[in-house]
Amino acid sequence: MSELRKDPITGRWVIITTEGQKRPSDFCIEPTEQKPTQFCPLCGGNEDKTPSEVLAYRQNGGAPNSPGWDVRVVPNRVPALQVEGSVERHGDGVFDRMSGIGADEVIIETPDHMQTLATLPESAIAKVLWAFHDRVVDLKQDRRFQSILVFKNHGAAAGAALDHSHSQLIALPIVPRHVREEVDGAHQHYQVKDRCIFCDIIDQEVRGEERVVGESADVVALAPYAPRFPFETWLLPRHHRAFFEDAPRQDIESLSRSIKDVLQRMNRALLMPPYNLVIHSSPFYESTGEFYHWHVEIIPILTKVAGFERGSGFHINPVAPEEAAKVFRTYS
Numbered sequence: 001m002s003e004l005r006k007d008p009i010t011g012r013w014v015i016i017t018t019e020g021q022k023r024p025s026d027f028c029i030e031p032t033e034q035k036p037t038q039f040c041p042l043c044g045g046n047e048d049k050t051p052s053e054v055l056a057y058r059q060n061g062g063a064p065n066s067p068g069w070d071v072r073v074v075p076n077r078v079p080a081l082q083v084e085g086s087v088e089r090h091g092d093g094v095f096d097r098m099s100g101i102g103a104d105e106v107i108i109e110t111p112d113h114m115q116t117l118a119t120l121p122e123s124a125i126a127k128v129l130w131a132f133h134d135r136v137v138d139l140k141q142d143r144r145f146q147s148i149l150v151f152k153n154h155g156a157a158a159g160a161a162l163d164h165s166h167s168q169l170i171a172l173p174i175v176p177r178h179v180r181e182e183v184d185g186a187h188q189h190y191q192v193k194d195r196c197i198f199c200d201i202i203d204q205e206v207r208g209e210e211r212v213v214g215e216s217a218d219v220v221a222l223a224p225y226a227p228r229f230p231f232e233t234w235l236l237p238r239h240h241r242a243f244f245e246d247a248p249r250q251d252i253e254s255l256s257r258s259i260k261d262v263l264q265r266m267n268r269a270l271l272m273p274p275y276n277l278v279i280h281s282s283p284f285y286e287s288t289g290e291f292y293h294w295h296v297e298i299i300p301i302l303t304k305v306a307g308f309e310r311g312s313g314f315h316i317n318p319v320a321p322e323e324a325a326k327v328f329r330t331y332s
Ligand SMILES: [Zn+2]
Pocket: 040, 041, 042, 043, 044, 112, 113, 164
């Protein structure tokens, strides 16, 4: 039997089909693996092979662009957007365009080529999150930027150009569509109920339990009610905040534990799949404080997006979230 389900935040419908159930391990079409390599520009010791760093954490000091760092942030060598210039909008009848202003940075999560975000200790994952935090706080001072998307591509099928564990951050002069849809949907819920829909979801899911993957005092990991992709998992901080960069130390540390926990479950259950991780946080200049709620989404790349998805905007998901959460719970 298949079922249509509506995401309560965005109103987006998905099709959940559970016919012909496969074993979870059958889903992974392209397992990822860290292989030693002759040369990698992101490895410790090759600091001169990247653009000059904008941030690095070094426990024992040391000069910029020298070895000894734990996390290092550099501008993307081939940026999607340029930092220099002013934001200019042009219109040509129905067609809008803007100058390609933005910041595109690479967060190198470890100097060690063989580590991944899942294998790093929690304290090292927390440092990666602090690097995200510190870069967002800094870039937010630039009034040209409306929002910043922090994301990770792990594995070639997820869009990673390099195997070395890294994330990316793009500061934008506009608000990305997925964040826009969430903010607008959350605002509608707030106008009717006077509450944050993400907080409502956390309350209901924690009571129901069937879609909960794991929970701590600060973070709940769950399979969303209407996931677009099999084994899609959201990590929601329990404490209501619209902005990731406002999260206190306790939430950052709990989130690093939760990320490691979910990635390890995913790697065991699905055999090291490629995945995307994204942080959704409020646009900078909107009054979203009461109703938007920052969070992390982790999406393993297990299925191909095909004609129906591209043509309709509907996603067909062959794994019910209740089943996905059950599978992840058994792989602790
Ligand atoms: Zn490397």
